[in-house]
Amino acid sequence: MSVKPWRDVIRHLQWSDADAPTALALMTQWEAVADLQLNDTVNGVLAAVRSEGDVALVRFTEQFDRHRNALEIPAGEWAAARARIAPELEAALVAAGERVREYHQHQSAADWSYTDALGNSLGQRIRPLDRVGVYVPGGKAAYPSSVLMNVMPAKVAGVSEIIMVVPTPDGVVNDAVLAAADIAGVDRVFGIGGAQAVAALAFGTESVPAVDKIVGPGNAYVAAAKRAVFGRVGIDMIAGPSEILVVCDDSSNPEWVAMDLFSQAEHDEMAQSILVSLSPRMTTAVLDAMSRLLPSLERREIVEVSLRERAVIVDVASTEQACELINQVAPEHLELCVDDSTALMAGIRHAGAIFLGHRAPESLGDYCAGPNHVLPTSGTARFASPLGVYDFVKRSSVMQISAEGSQVLGQIASVLGRAEGLTAHARAAEMRLAHD
Amino acid sequence: MSVKPWRDVIRHLQWSDADAPTALALMTQWEAVADLQLNDTVNGVLAAVRSEGDVALVRFTEQFDRHRNALEIPAGEWAAARARIAPELEAALVAAGERVREYHQHQSAADWSYTDALGNSLGQRIRPLDRVGVYVPGGKAAYPSSVLMNVMPAKVAGVSEIIMVVPTPDGVVNDAVLAAADIAGVDRVFGIGGAQAVAALAFGTESVPAVDKIVGPGNAYVAAAKRAVFGRVGIDMIAGPSEILVVCDDSSNPEWVAMDLFSQAEHDEMAQSILVSLSPRMTTAVLDAMSRLLPSLERREIVEVSLRERAVIVDVASTEQACELINQVAPEHLELCVDDSTALMAGIRHAGAIFLGHRAPESLGDYCAGPNHVLPTSGTARFASPLGVYDFVKRSSVMQISAEGSQVLGQIASVLGRAEGLTAHARAAEMRLAHD
Structure with missing residues (x-):
């Protein structure tokens, strides 16, 4: 040696x-090389799943993962997998999950508002996303810790429904990954992967409900699919x-x-x-x-x-x-x-x-x-953050305008609207002025 | 009529x-139609600015905006523009800017940490981005209010350097936009636009410093360029x-x-x-x-x-x-x-x-x-938020592990690392175990 x-x-x-x-x-x-052929393949998969739904999803799963199992893996199988793994591993996953949950609870943010000198009430509401998709890689890089790290912040945020997708090459499920899904508290699991799983989550199919955001690591096909659906749904960083x-x-x-x-x-x-x-x-x-x-x-x-x-x-x-x-x-x-x-x-x-x-x-x-292991790679820590509760909530501005406020703000908006040539903007403000 | x-x-x-x-x-x-020809054009512009720097930037500006003015618009010109606009407009911009600043100050978040039962200290640091680029559209849709709304959250976040780009078609600058830049407190202004401006901000040229994040609305070319450079730099939503x-x-x-x-x-x-x-x-x-x-x-x-x-x-x-x-x-x-x-x-x-x-x-x-007017469009409020101070900061997880913590956590990490086949992970934890 x-x-x-x-x-x-x-x-x-x-x-x-x-x-x-x-x-x-x-x-x-490091830079993802734009692979045009890969992008063509991914765009074809996205378009097919979007138009054909489950039919295309089943076809691609057979082609890439070599099985025709049912798309959804029912909760009973997660529990069975959890019972099959070593008790020591189950205990370690539970302990890790609790520590990750505790840390992320410190990231929760509250609504706020204030009343300004004119009596206007201004603030911001924070609400969880309705439905989130978590992509978990399959095969040899199937890590139960990734399930905990991607799911726990969404749970703490209060996301109503968490859909996990994990490819099962040759129909083989990873017991530790399913056990982690059970421990983390996901709502549904589908045994699908690749660009076709991203497409199913972004567009929805007969079986897979469309989500509002997709998180989780994947190979180059998954990354290209996430970049392509960005805007229709939210995504996390491309790692x-x-x-x-x-x-x-x-x-x-x-x-x-x-x-x-x-x-x-x-x-x-x-x-x-x-x-x-x-x-x-x-x-x-x-x-x-x-x-x-x-x-x-x-x-x-x-x-x-x-x-x-x-x-x-x-x-x-x-x-x-x-x-x-x-x-x-x-x-x-x-x-x-x-x-x-x-x-x-x-x-x-x-x-x-x-x-x-x-x-x-x-x-x-x-x-x-306790902190998340999904972190900004390759220098993106200059502008990006660890995955957190803040990735699973969104904010709404809220404003209530007082009688005095509508006078003072209406004058300002009138001047700015007219300066920008947006006179209906100006007049909407002026109409409230004229009223008092 | x-x-x-x-x-x-x-x-x-x-x-x-x-x-x-x-x-x-x-x-x-609503969905942005993927226009392959537009993408080709944008990719060509990005590659040229990346490899040729200012030479390409000047060439594209001459081609698309029909002028060869100096790339940078010095601060003296902002002040001159501010002096030229109607006093009523200047006052309205100042008043609006102050209200936007006050609202966004409520979005500032503080570092936090806690000590767990094992004596570990766990927390998160929040720091502003170093340098941000703000894209402001030119021509007839050049809105001074957009300057205030995009720049103020970055100022409140504490961003060290804010670079504004605004195309000046036929060399014509918009006085109200330059005045707003002066009022908002940007650091530098370049009279460039389109995909070439996005490229300059993402890659840097001899004249334009590379930034960490690019925000602000633009036409289809600007949107495609932002999508392409996403990952190298941060971007806001594609509106x-x-x-x-x-x-x-x-x-x-x-x-x-x-x-x-x-x-x-x-x-x-x-x-x-x-x-x-x-x-x-x-x-x-x-x-x-x-x-x-x-x-x-x-x-x-x-x-x-x-x-x-x-x-x-x-x-x-x-x-x-x-x-x-x-x-x-x-x-x-x-x-x-x-x-x-x-x-x-x-x-x-x-x-x-x-x-x-x-x-x-x-x-x-x-x-x-006071609230921001940069908002999630076309149903993206399901998962996205108004532009805010949170878009101009990033977080770092921080952990300090106690002697007791390294024992308890080391056991868990050992089990999980070995279960995932990542034995160097397990051994790094075990080495600290053996030490006590």
């Missing part, structure tokens, strides 16, 4: 070098590959840091692990730990490709440099594996989730700390 | 008829035609209702006005008022097309029926022109903005009541 000298394989930058920021930007950028950025210094435990980098790299070959080191000595120690631990990894082959293709180590000379680098990358996961992690956090503007100190590996956040 | 008998022209439904819901759904549905739904009963003022319907119809031929009547007598009175008032409208030709093509009147037998109808339509603007508007509102789940009572015409909300 060859032990790779990882120091010779992983790209290594010094942040003080003038070209380091540009080099890192090139390494971390790129997952990444972690770990900051270490002399206080870090090199084996913990190495394993945290591996835990990102084991997701898939495109996953990205970035180490930012305040200590050259610790850089060496982490590299040594990586070489030592890597042969023992079950998913070693995936990890090796990911590290070779995508990993980066950057030595920084100061916490200011570290923050500058982090704000450029806007990492999905940010571990501050240093003693004074809170002080370091103060300089950081962009990150999906921030793990403070030595005892907070990303995997606790992935599974059970 | 012919006075149209509008009762014979506008479509008229009885909600009690079995086929009324379907008929209304067909009349209110469809604007619509209003007015509920009337015997307490309504028929002329006010008629003018409010006109104020929507005057926007453009695709704008939609829907009247929902709890009183057949009031339906007749509103139709009579429409016939009486319509000849006096400055934008009569647009209003006539809009009413003929898109308007609908629906008689309902009860407030329950009214709510059912409203929740199906999920209107952008909802006027409850009835005495007990608050009671009626209780049954409504979906609406962009709700105007209560007789003294709240949509035009007050469009200009100066």
Whole structure:
């Protein structure tokens, strides 16, 4: 068994070098390549499901997933699956679900209103969405934790009906995924996937009710289908590959840091692990730990490709440099594996989730700390947020205008309406003026 | 001058008829037609600006807007424009801006955190975006009120730099728009528009800095460009035609209702006005008022097309029926022109903005009541919200794990990681377990 000298394989930058920021930007950028043929395929699937409904849904499921099972998986099967999984796993899913629920309850927002000096009442109402679709990938990347993370915020928001779709290739259901659906409290489950499942959720079929928003990760076909139906229904972010950025210094435990980098790299070959080191000595120690631990990894082959293709180590000379680098990358996961992690956090503007100190590996956040593991990837933490309760509610402005208000505001609206050439706007305001 | 008998022209439904819901759904549905040729044009513009920068931006501006002025419009010109507009208009813009700012200050959200039973600290940080682009349409639909409505929430959120783009066809700037930019407090203005302006904001050029999010309305080219760059930057909703739904009963003022319907119809031929009547007598009175008032409208030709093509009147037998109808339509603007508007509102789940009572015409909300006039159109109020401060901030999850927490959570993460086959995840948690 060859032990790779990882120091010779992983790209290594010094942040003080003038070209380091540009080099890192090139390494971390990721863009979904617009695949025209894939888009054609997806558009064909969307149009067919829209016009033919269940007939097309069954046909595509047979074609892509190789089965003709009933579209809906009844609740009895979720309960049966829950009974079949290991009691230890069932307990872990229940405990994780409760912690995720508790965290997300802090995200609930209340209606508000105020009365201004003119006696007008102005405010905002917040209401849950009526019906939401949660896409859960099938096959080898079928993760029960994803069910909890996508469903719980919708439950806390008060969404009336949660429809889960999960492909069942060759008709095989994943017991842990169905058990998680039962624990999370979804309302209905359909054993469908791909662009055809997105189409069914967006347009509705005889069997699948149309939803107001679709969330959840999927492959390139699912992502293209979500982008295409965006506007007709809401969607969450279109996720790129997952990444972690770990900051270490002399206080870090090199084996913990190495394993945290591996835990990102084991997701898939495109996953990205970035180490930012305040200590050259610790850089060496982490590299040594990586070489030592890597042969023992079950998913070693995936990890090796990911590290070779995508990993980066950057030595920084100061916490200011570290923050500058982090704000450029806007990492999905940010571990501050240093003693004074809170002080370091103060300089950081962009990150999906921030793990403070030595005892907070990303995997606790992935599974059970409470925060959501659906996070903005590939630098989108510059403008996007973790999945949350706020993604499953919508707001309405509310205004009640007093007699005095209609006079004062009516004058302003009259001037602005006429300046914009929208005279019916102006006259609607003026009519109320004339009345008093 | 012919006075149209509008009762014979506008479509008229009885909600009690079995086929009324379907008929209304067909009349209110709207979908951006995917125009492949337009998409090709837009993709070409995006690619050219991305690779050539300013050179392409200048070329497209010359081609589409027929001028070669400097790309940036310096702040001195905004101040000059502000000095040129009528003092009454300047005062109205300042007053409207202050009211919009005050309303949006109520949308600011604070960081939060809590300590759980294990001593873990869990929370969420909220930070403004670094840099935002605001697209303002040029030409005849250049509205200074749109500048205030798009910029103010970003200002209240604390966005560091707000870049406005506005096309200046034939090199002509709109003084009121530049004055509004000055009043709202934008940081830089570029006289560019179309897909090329969206490309410049998304990718950056030598002159135009790349932004994190692009908001603001535009034509079909702008909408297609925003959809294409979504994911690289954030975008707001892609807006469809604007619509209003007015509920009337015997307490309504028929002329006010008629003018409010006109104020929507005057926007453009695709704008939609829907009247929902709890009183057949009031339906007749509103139709009579429409016939009486319509000849006096400055934008009569647009209003006539809009009413003929898109308007609908629906008689309902009860407030329950009214709510059912409203929740199906999920209107952008909802006027409850009835005495007990608050009671009626209780049954409504979906609406962009709700105007209560007789003294709240949509035009007050469009200009100066305080709430935003950028609202979810075409039924998207089912899942989308008015533009707000929440659109210009992003959140980061924060977690600090205690010694006890790392034991309890580590056990759960170990079980779930192994169940999902992600053993490096499990081992990262287990390593912290073994340590104590």
